[in-house]
Structures are given as C-alpha cells and as structure tokens.
Amino acid sequence: DVKVTQSSRYLVKRTGEKVFLECVQDMDHENMFWYRQDPGLGLRLIYFSYDVKMKEKGDIPEGYSVSREKKERFSLILESASTNQTSMYLCASSSSGQGLNTEAFFGQGTRLTVV
Amino acid sequence: DAKTTQPPSMDCAEGRAANLPCNHSTISGNEYVYWYRQIHSQGPQYIIHGLKNNETNEMASLIITEDRKSSTLILPHATLRDTAVYYCIVRVAGAGSYQLTFGKGTKLSVIP
Numbered sequence: 001d002v003k004v005t006q007s008s009r010y011l012v013k014r015t016g017e018k019v020f021l022e023c024v025q026d027m028d029h030e031n032m033f034w035y036r037q038d039p040g041l042g043l044r045l046i047y048f049s050y051d052v053k054m055k056e057k058g059d060i061p062e063g064y065s066v067s068r069e070k071k072e073r074f075s076l077i078l079e080s081a082s083t084n085q086t087s088m089y090l091c092a093s094s095s096s097g098q099g100l101n102t103e104a105f106f107g108q109g110t111r112l113t114v115v
Numbered sequence: 116d117a118k119t120t121q122p123p124s125m126d127c128a129e130g131r132a133a134n135l136p137c138n139h140s141t142i143s144g145n146e147y148v149y150w151y152r153q154i155h156s157q158g159p160q161y162i163i164h165g166l167k168n169n170e171t172n173e174m175a176s177l178i179i180t181e182d183r184k185s186s187t188l189i190l191p192h193a194t195l196r197d198t199a200v201y202y203c204i205v206r207v208a209g210a211g212s213y214q215l216t217f218g219k220g221t222k223l224s225v226i227p
Binding site for chain 1: 147149151156157158159160161164202215216217218219220
C-alpha cells in the first residue's frame with residue numbers, strides 16, 4: 001500500500017516561531033502537494049512540487065514556503081507562524097502517469113495550533 | 116483545470132443507493148473526473164475516476180454523461196461508514212498536469 005506519512009499528528013507552536021511540517025511518501029511519486037483545511041472552506045492548495053527542487057504556488061502560498069531536496073520528502077515551512085495559520089495541514093502525493101494510477105494519496109494530516 | 120459544482124449536503128438511508136451529483140460544464144476533452152471522500156479527521160481517500168466511459172470498482176460506480184458536463188457517483192448500498200464529505204475534481208492526467216484542486220464537496224450523511 002502507498003504510504004504518505006506526516007511527521008506529526010498534532011503540533012502546538014508559538015506566534016513567530018519557524019515551523020517545519022514534514023511529509024514522506026514511499027511510492028516514488030513525482031508529484032507532492034501541501035493543503036490546508038479549514039471549516040467551511042474545504043481543502044485549499046498551498047504549494048505543489050512536480051520534481052525534486054521544483055515547486056509551484058497553489059491558491060494560498062502567502063506565509064509559506066516549501067522544500068523538496070529528495071523525491072520522497074516534501075517540507076512545508078512557516079517562516080514566522082501566526083494565529084491565522086492554525087489549521088489542519090494535509091500532504092499528498094501522486095504519479096505523473098497517463099490516466100490510470102494518477103490518483104492522489106493523502107497523509108493523515110497535521111493539526112497545527114499557533115498560540 | 117475546470118471547476119466543479121456539488122450540492123453542499125445530502126442524506127441517504129442506510130442500505131439504499133447514494134447518488135452524488137457533480138456538474139463540470141467547462142470540462143476539457145483531456146480532463147478526467149476524480150472522486151475522493153474524507154471521513155472526519157482523516158485525510159481524503161481516492162474512490163474512482165474516469166474519462167468518458169462509466170466506471171465501477173469495489174467502492175462505487177461513476178456515471179459520466181455523454182456530453183461529459185456532469186457525473187454521478189453511486190454508492191450502491193450505503194452504510195453508516197460512508198458518512199463523509201465527497202469531493203468531485205476534474206483534472207488533466209499525465210505529464211504537465213500537476214495541480215489537484217478541491218472544492219467544498221458534498222457532506223453525505225447516511226441515516227440508520
């Protein structure tokens with residue numbers, strides 16, 4: 001089974017702290033994604049990456065950065081955490097193949113609280 | 116990627132078929148229709164996807180209209196464990212198509 005593993009299930013950080021959220025996938029997928037999910041807003045794409053060292057902004061990149069130094073690992077960075085970044089963060093990965101086998105697999109999520 | 120429109124919520128009696136509609140009137144010829152669901156406090160789970168033919172797997176059936184402007188996800192015998200938010204997404208599959216954008220989905224409640 002494909003596994004997407006997020007480093008923490010729950011995190012509590014202080015305002016102004018630098019926060020790293022880590023995601024690892026074991027299926028050699030080219031694409032990796034970071035989303036945040038808030039009540040009433042659904043999933044919103046923050047950043048995605050289609051290859052090592054490549055990244056593209058999603059719908060809400062402000063206040064975030066990402067790093068993809070290895071194919072299996074995609075990190076989300078909050079340079080200076082703020083209370084409005086309190087949210088559920090979801091990582092996903094997918095293959096770049098044609099049609100079949102391109103579904104995304106998600107991690108269990110990290111619930112981040114910024115106080 | 117084309118946008119989708121789904122009803123915000125639906126109810127379904129346990130044991131009956133749940134039919135979840137999705138409109139994607141601006142879908143392009145090379146865009147697939149994907150369905151995911153998210154059970155409370157878990158990450159989304161892939162259900163099924165298709166291009167223009169109807170598809171069936173062990174979880175559900177996907178019916179796509181001939182003009183491809185809408186589709187219906189069918190859970191043939193809904194159980195309480197199918198209570199979840201269901202997301203319909205259209206996207207191009209293959210090289211160069213990376214972004215996977217979710218809307219607000221349909222909250223399906225299966226009633227005993």
